[in-house]
Amino acid sequence: MQDQNLIEMKGVQKWYGGYQALRDVDLTVRKGEKIVLCGPSGSGKSTLIRCINRLEAIQQGSIVVNGHRLDDSIKAIDVVRQDVGMVFQSFNLFPHMTVLQNCMLAPIRARRIGKAEAEATARKYLERVRIGDQAEKYPAQLSGGQQQRVAIARALCMQPKVMLFDEPTSALDPEMVKEVLDTMIGLANDGMTMICVTHEMGFARQVADRVIFMAEGHIIEEGAPDAFFRNPQHARTRQFLGEILAHH
Amino acid sequence: MTPHFGLPEFGFLLQGLQWTVLLTLVAFVGGCTAGLIVALLRTSGHKTVEWMVRIYIGIFQGTPLLLQLFVVYYGLALVGLKLSAFVAVAIGFTVNASAFLGEIWRGAIQAVPRGQSEAAMALGLHYSSRMRDIVLPQAIRISLPATIGYLVQLIKGTSLAAIVGFIELARAGQIVSNQTYQPLLVFGVVGAMYFILCWPLSWWGSRMEARLALANQR
Numbered sequence: 001m002q003d004q005n006l007i008e009m010k011g012v013q014k015w016y017g018g019y020q021a022l023r024d025v026d027l028t029v030r031k032g033e034k035i036v037l038c039g040p041s042g043s044g045k046s047t048l049i050r051c052i053n054r055l056e057a058i059q060q061g062s063i064v065v066n067g068h069r070l071d072d073s074i075k076a077i078d079v080v081r082q083d084v085g086m087v088f089q090s091f092n093l094f095p096h097m098t099v100l101q102n103c104m105l106a107p108i109r110a111r112r113i114g115k116a117e118a119e120a121t122a123r124k125y126l127e128r129v130r131i132g133d134q135a136e137k138y139p140a141q142l143s144g145g146q147q148q149r150v151a152i153a154r155a156l157c158m159q160p161k162v163m164l165f166d167e168p169t170s171a172l173d174p175e176m177v178k179e180v181l182d183t184m185i186g187l188a189n190d191g192m193t194m195i196c197v198t199h200e201m202g203f204a205r206q207v208a209d210r211v212i213f214m215a216e217g218h219i220i221e222e223g224a225p226d227a228f229f230r231n232p233q234h235a236r237t238r239q240f241l242g243e244i245l246a247h248h
Numbered sequence: 249m250t251p252h253f254g255l256p257e258f259g260f261l262l263q264g265l266q267w268t269v270l271l272t273l274v275a276f277v278g279g280c281t282a283g284l285i286v287a288l289l290r291t292s293g294h295k296t297v298e299w300m301v302r303i304y305i306g307i308f309q310g311t312p313l314l315l316q317l318f319v320v321y322y323g324l325a326l327v328g329l330k331l332s333a334f335v336a337v338a339i340g341f342t343v344n345a346s347a348f349l350g351e352i353w354r355g356a357i358q359a360v361p362r363g364q365s366e367a368a369m370a371l372g373l374h375y376s377s378r379m380r381d382i383v384l385p386q387a388i389r390i391s392l393p394a395t396i397g398y399l400v401q402l403i404k405g406t407s408l409a410a411i412v413g414f415i416e417l418a419r420a421g422q423i424v425s426n427q428t429y430q431p432l433l434v435f436g437v438v439g440a441m442y443f444i445l446c447w448p449l450s451w452w453g454s455r456m457e458a459r460l461a462l463a464n465q466r
Contacts, residue, residue, distance in 0.1 A: 053370055081372040092367035096385050105381060106371035151367075158371060 004031040006162050006193050007052060012061035014047060021047045022058070023217040029162070029195060034188050036204040037197045039214035040240060045197045048214070049164045052195070053084040066161050082110070085155030089167040091147045093139040093154070099126065100135040103154045111158065125153040129183050145176030149183050163187065165196040199244055205229065213237045253433050257424045264420025265441050271406045271416060274338045276399055279345025286350025288379065291357050301350070308347035314408055316340050321412040337409040341402070348398055356391035357383055393460065396453035400446045417441060
């Protein structure tokens with residue numbers, strides 16, 4: 001099915017105590033779609049993607065991932081997390097394991113795959129992010145860009161249906177941003193469904209099917225990158241784009 | 249005629265030393281096992297459980313160890329559970345150690361960056377794997393200097409066991425000293441024995457601490 005919906009969020013509300021982080025969010029992501037989420041800090045964009053794999057609980061509304069309704073049951077959370085890979089701003093590699101072990105752990109523990117197969121898969125994805133020769137090293141021995149590529153490979157080893165990226169280049173030195181973005185572009189070209197929280201507007205122009213702008217927990221506007229950048233509808237969007245594009 | 253401090257007396261001290269080491273080992277291994285459970289419950293995220301464990305820790309950290317040993321030895325005897333001195337102090341020290349080690353490890357578990365658990369959850373790893381594979385290996389490293397420090401305190405603290413009639417190193421020293429009237433010599437030897445046990449551990453502990461500090465700088 002070409003038009004299969006991988007993610008459906010409806011009427012999602014999320015509070016941290018008295019502070020409302022997500023307000024009535026509706027979002028549908030089709031299989032193969034690439035979405036870029038942007039917005040000022042505190043707008044709820046990270047919170048939104050963290051709700052998709054239940055790193056954050058929602059208080060109202062519904063989230064369906066690959067046909068599975070996400071509720072509070074461990075089983076539902078499990079099923080959804082098997083389908084959703086995530087890459088974090090601060091990499092979050094496991095420092096006491098080698099690159100290879102980082103990539104093998106989850107398939108062995110969560111997918112119950114044999115060691116040899118897990119290693120073959122890990123090496124395949126490490127090659128794919130062009131870091132196969134560093135497999136025996138520890139994360140601390142790698143540069144930030146290399147670490148983030150390992151984190152991408154680690155997520156891919158679980159063979160997710162959709163990848164979430166939470167500001168994957170924000171913690172990187174400028175010269176390393178490109179290698180990570182190139183990896184993400186490669187992934188996009190291979191047809192992976194992706195939701196990326198990022199301020200890399202060049203990346204958004206190049207790979208996004210839709211760009212979504214958030215502020216104060218709302219989705220303010222969304223559109224194809226061309227229209228979104230050339231002709232933003234809302235004043236809030238124009239102001240935001242003015243601020244970030246001024247630096248580019 | 250009062251005996252002089254000789255080989256038999258030294259042998260008696262060595263016996264006391266053996267009991268000190270044995271009591272320390274039992275209390276430490278038992279305390280580690282129970283302390284791990286305490287630390288896991290204390291960080292479980294269940295409010296009621298966490299509160300109950302806090303009270304448990306509060307009781308054993310907030311009352312004298314001496315009192316706890318009394319309660320185990322005499323208190324349990326009152327309700328009909330007559331324990332040998334060794335078993336009683338072993339239980340007392342184990343329970344006490346579980347509270348202290350539990351707190352040390354609770355702190356270490358919480359010192360592991362949150363992102364580590366989040367990454368593990370995002371990868372679909374369950375609580376047991378998250379703890380065993382990700383959090384605890386890092387927490388143990390963080391807690392090692394404090395854990396070794398506690399072990400040193402424990403070795404010296406076992407001398408309290410003498411209060412219920414258990415003859416460990418310090419008590420053995422007292423007995424020999426009373427027999428020989430050579431307190432300086434006897435307690436000198438006793439002190440040297442404690443030192444030989446504790447000093448290498450302390451040294452190892454501070455080395456671990458230095459290595460950890462170095463690793464954190466990177």
